[in-house]
Structures are given as C-alpha cells and as structure tokens.
Amino acid sequence: MAKMVTRTGKAFAGLTAMAAHTVKAAAGVTVVFAMFQKYFPCELRVVIMDLYEKFVNFIYPYIQITFPEYQGNYFERSKAFAAIERYLNAHSTNQAKRLQANIFDDSDAVVLTVAKNQEVTDEFKSITLWWTSGEDDAAKQSISFWPREEEKRYFRLTFYRKHRHVISGEYLKHVMDKGKAITMEERRRKLCTNSDGDGGGFRRSLWSEVAFEHPATFDTLAMDPRRKEEIIDDLLYFSKSEDYYKKAGKAWKRGYLLHGPPGTGKSTMVAAMANLLKYDVYDLELTAIKNNTELRKLLINTTSKSIIVIEDIDCSLEVTAQRGRDDGGDGDDDKKEGKDDPVKEKMKKEEKKGSEVTLSGLLNTIDGLWSACPAERIIVFTTNHVEKLDKALIRRGRMDEHIELSYCGFEAFKILVKNYLDIDSHELFAVIRQLLQETDITPADVADKLMRKSDADDADSNLMRLIRALEDAKEEAAKKKAEESLDDADGDGVEENGETID
Ligand SMILES: Nc1ncnc2c1ncn2[C@@H]1O[C@H](COP(=O)(O)OP(=O)(O)OP(=O)(O)O)[C@@H](O)[C@H]1O
Numbered sequence: 001m002a003k004m005v006t007r008t009g010k011a012f013a014g015l016t017a018m019a020a021h022t023v024k025a026a027a028g029v030t031v032v033f034a035m036f037q038k039y040f041p042c043e044l045r046v047v048i049m050d051l052y053e054k055f056v057n058f059i060y061p062y063i064q065i066t067f068p069e070y071q072g073n074y075f076e077r078s079k080a081f082a083a084i085e086r087y088l089n090a091h092s093t094n095q096a097k098r099l100q101a102n103i104f105d106d107s108d109a110v111v112l113t114v115a116k117n118q119e120v121t122d123e124f125k126s127i128t129l130w131w132t133s134g135e136d137d138a139a140k141q142s143i144s145f146w147p148r149e150e151e152k153r154y155f156r157l158t159f160y161r162k163h164r165h166v167i168s169g170e171y172l173k174h175v176m177d178k179g180k181a182i183t184m185e186e187r188r189r190k191l192c193t194n195s196d197g198d199g200g201g202f203r204r205s206l207w208s209e210v211a212f213e214h215p216a217t218f219d220t221l222a223m224d225p226r227r228k229e230e231i232i233d234d235l236l237y238f239s240k241s242e243d244y245y246k247k248a249g250k251a252w253k254r255g256y257l258l259h260g261p262p263g264t265g266k267s268t269m270v271a272a273m274a275n276l277l278k279y280d281v282y283d284l285e286l287t288a289i290k291n292n293t294e295l296r297k298l299l300i301n302t303t304s305k306s307i308i309v310i311e312d313i314d315c316s317l318e319v320t321a322q323r324g325r326d327d328g329g330d331g332d333d334d335k336k337e338g339k340d341d342p343v344k345e346k347m348k349k350e351e352k353k354g355s356e357v358t359l360s361g362l363l364n365t366i367d368g369l370w371s372a373c374p375a376e377r378i379i380v381f382t383t384n385h386v387e388k389l390d391k392a393l394i395r396r397g398r399m400d401e402h403i404e405l406s407y408c409g410f411e412a413f414k415i416l417v418k419n420y421l422d423i424d425s426h427e428l429f430a431v432i433r434q435l436l437q438e439t440d441i442t443p444a445d446v447a448d449k450l451m452r453k454s455d456a457d458d459a460d461s462n463l464m465r466l467i468r469a470l471e472d473a474k475e476e477a478a479k480k481k482a483e484e485s486l487d488d489a490d491g492d493g494v495e496e497n498g499e500t501i502d
C-alpha cells in the first residue's frame with residue numbers, strides 16, 4: 001500500500017515537472033516570436049516564413065478535415081456526417097476491427113460505423129486517404145443535460161497536402177453523393193394518403209403516412225414477359241436519367257397510364273414499380289380534395305423519389321364531361337359513365353359531389369407546378385375505361401407510357417402458378433393453355449383458384465379447381481353470346497317492322 005502511494009506521489013511529481021517545462025517552453029516561443037518580429041526586416045521574415053512552411057510540410061505533409069456530428073444546431077445531425085457514416089459503412093467498415101452499430105428512425109437497416117479511434121483507409125483516383133472516428137473529450141467533462149456525450153462524435157479525414165484540390169472538390173462530392181444515395185436506398189419507405197380535411201387535430205398534416213410494405217415485385221407480376229421487360233427497362237432508365245432530362249430541358253418526371261379490366265394487376269403493378277425503384281407511394285384520392293388549390297398544395301408536399309397514384313381516374317373526376325363543357329361539347333359522355341361498374345361509380349359519384357377539382361386544374365398542376373419540383377417523380381393513373389378518358393389527360397408528355405393489363409394468358413398463368421404452387425410444369429398445363437385461349441379470366445381470378453386455402457390443397461386439386469372455373473367461364477360466355485345474338489335478332493325484327501309500317 002505504502003509502495004503504491006509512493007509510486008503515485010512520484011508520478012504526480014513527474015507530471016508537475018512536465019507541466020512546468022511546457023509552460024516554460026511556451027513562454028520561450030512567445031519571446032522568440034517577439035524578437036523575430038522586432039529584429040528581422042519584413043522581406044527576410046517572408047523568406048523565413050516560406051522556408052518554415054516548407055519545413056513543416058516536410059515534417060507533417062498532411063491536411064486534416066473534421067466533420068462534427070452536430071454543428072450549431074443540436075436538434076439535427078449534420079447531413080455531411082450522416083452521409084459519411086453511410087459511405088464508410090458501405091465502403092470501408094470491413095477494414096475496421098471495432099465497429100459501432102446504429103439503427104436510425106428512418107430506416108430498418110443496421111448502420112455500422114467505425115468505432116472511436118479506429119482508422120480506415122479509402123482510395124480515390126489512386127489517392128489514399130484515412131478516415132478516423134473520434135469523440136470530443138471536452139463534452140464529457142462539462143455537466144449538461146444536452147447534448148449527450150455520444151452526440152459529440154466526429155469523423156476526421158486525413159490526406160496528403162498535395163491532393164488538396166482533388167479531395168476538397170471531387171472526393172468530398174463523391175462521398176456526399178454516395179452517402180446520400182445509400183441513405184435514400186435504405187430509408188423506410190412510406191405510403192401516404194391525403195386525409196379528407198376533417199380530423200387530424202390542431203396541426204393536421206396534408207398527408208397521413210404508414211410504412212409501405214407491399215410484397216409485390218415484377219417477378220411475381222403476371223403479364224407478358226416481353227412487355228414486362230420493356231416496362232422495367234423504361235423505369236430503370238428514367239430513374240438514372242437526371243442529367244439527360246436536365247440537358248433536354250425537361251422536368252424529371254414520367255407518367256404511366258395503367259388500364260385494363262378490374263383484377264388484372266394495375267394496383268399490383270404500382271406496388272411492383274415502387275419496390276423496383278425504392279420509391280415512396282402517394283395515393284392521391286381526388287374526391288377528398290376540396291379544390292385545385294388544395295391539389296396543388298398536396299403535390300408540392302410530396303418528396304422526391306416518389307410515385308403519385310390516382311386510382312380509377314375516370315371515376316374520380318369529371319374527366320370526360322368537364323372537358324366536354326370546356327370545349328363547348330354537350331357532355332353526352334357523362335351520361336354513359338357508370339354503366340360497367342355500378343357500385344364503384346356510384347360510390348365515387350357520391351364522394352365527388354364535395355370536390356371542386358377540375359380537369360383543367362389537374363392538367364395545370366401536372367404541367368406547371370410539376371416542373372417546380374426538381375427531383376424525380378412518377379405519376380400513375382389507373383382506369384378500367386381508357387376509352388372514356390379525355391385525350392388531353394393522357395396525351396404523350398403527360399402520360400408517357402400507356403400500359404394495358406389484360407386477361408390472363410398462358411405466360412401470365414405460368415408466373416402465377418410458380419408464385420402460388422411453386423411448379424414450372426404439370427400434365428394439366430396443356431388443358432389450361434387451351435382453355436385460356438378460349439376464355440377471358442382475370443389474373444385475380446386465376447390467383448384465387450391457385451391459392452392454397454387448406455392443408456388438403458395441392459397442385460392437382462388447385463389446377464383442377466382452375467380448370468373447372470375456366471370451363472364455367474367458357475360456358476357462361478357462350479350462353480351470354482347466344483342471348484345477345486337472340487336479342488340482336490329480335491331488335492332487327494322491330495326495325496324491319498318499323499320500316500314495313502313506314
Ligand atoms: N397481373 C397480376 N399478377 C399477379 N397478381 C395479380 C395480377 N392481377 C391481379 N392479381 C392478384 O389479384 C389481386 C387484385 O389485383 P389488383 O388490385 O392489382 O387489380 P386491379 O387491376 O388494380 O383491379 P381494379 O381495377 O379493381 O382496381 C391482387 O391482390 C393480386 O393478388
């Protein structure tokens with residue numbers, strides 16, 4: 001014990017002596033500097049300083065840049081720090097021996113950061129650089145509720161002085177761009193819907209959001225494989241074409257019109273698009289929007305990398321009648337609306353009574369304001385009745401791609417059977433191929449028949465269930481056709497009678 005005390009005492013005495021030396025040295029430097037200023041002429045001082053700088057560069061030829069986690073504003077992490085963290089996670093953490101794991105609010109991904117005092121190297125254009133992670137010790141000593149200790153972290157970049165221009169220009173931009181892209185990719189995606197304006201409390205936000213977790217992908221989407229490939233290429237090309245759009249002077253947006261009978265996969269395709277591009281989805285319910293101003297506000301409040309969907313556009317807006325009035329037409333199309341989907345159309349008609357959103361409002365918003373949003377957006381309209389839509393709404397430039405989703409063909413069936421029964425071939429496929437050529441059945445109906453609903457279900461029973469459904473549909477169609485031709489024959493008779501009377 002006594003020995004320990006003696007040793008501690010000696011160490012303390014050593015430290016005190018060291019401190020005294022440091023103070024003396026500092027005082028010495030100040031005196032030398034004052035003499036230097038007083039006795040050396042200006043020109044000589046410049047030469048000496050130049051030589052001194054060269055000497056220092058020779059001894060320590062590096063530059064260091066520090067990126068603190070919080071700068072000025074303790075409520076928001078520095079964007080540069082966050083980008084570096086993601087960049088190092090993707091590029092250099094496999095070199096570090098000690099790592100720190102983080103999960104952030106906006107992502108489910110585990111982000112590994114270089115732990116304190118660890119160094120990793122990076123290479124850019126054959127230049128080697130070093131990143132270290134550190135913590136500000138001053139923060140630990142101060143007694144404060146805010147900020148917490150871990151919030152005083154920083155990254156430090158060290159590189160040779162001679163590479164200063166490349167690093168401060170190109171390299172840092174490269175790190176920021178890559179880091180931000182990774183953050184975007186790993187973010188938890190959201191599905192936003194516009195609320196109808198009544199509820200929501202004091203500060204109602206325009207969009208209410210939930211996590212977007214739809215499992216549909218292009219792999220599981222049943223449609224003609226060649227058309228599917230074209231759509232995927234189109235989407236991927238769009239998402240990478242920022243420079244091209246800029247050069248062409250065009251807003252970075254693309255419109256898709258998905259049309260086809262109910263249950264053919266329009267909504268499923270929107271989810272597959274969002275999953276392919278890792279975009280958020282804004283489901284815009286036009287009937288809940290009071291007027292054009294509110295529509296504009298909603299669209300301005302969408303974020304980049306998003307798909308804005310307007311489902312059943314023919315039911316949501318007076319897209320045919322309104323235009324008819326605008327053009328001085330008689331709006332006769334309006335009366336035809338609602339014949340095919342009575343329930344859906346009646347519901348929408350009831351809802352849209354409260355909405356004053358007009359077709360011209362929608363067009364102006366898409367064309368004009370759209371250009372004010374700099375980053376990429378995709379807009380998708382879905383409809384069961386493409387023929388009813390106003391041509392102005394779906395012309396190329398607004399809706400660049402028209403995609404028809406139709407009844408189930410054999411190629412689409414093969415994808416569904418793989419999804420639901422995990423088989424690529426079966427002896428019943430030949431019968432099914434034949435029946436699919438003779439009958440119209442939606443992929444939704446095929447999926448329903450193929451889906452396992454109990455433990456007793458297997459490939460044979462489910463395929464037989466589908467065959468029975470196809471035969472029923474075929475029979476039904478034949479009966480309907482016969483009735484229609486009978487009606488036609490009766491109608492002709494009346495006309496002939498009419499003519500005879502004349
Ligand atoms: N092409 C398809 N590929 C895979 N599954 C499909 C396809 N079409 C339909 N389905 C299945 O049927 C269900 C209904 O499809 P979906 O909602 O995409 O149809 P829709 O075309 O949007 O119909 P609606 O016009 O009534 O909105 C989906 O949940 C999906 O399981």
Ligand SMILES: [Mg+2]
Nearest residue numbers: 266267311382
């Ligand atoms: Mg749908």
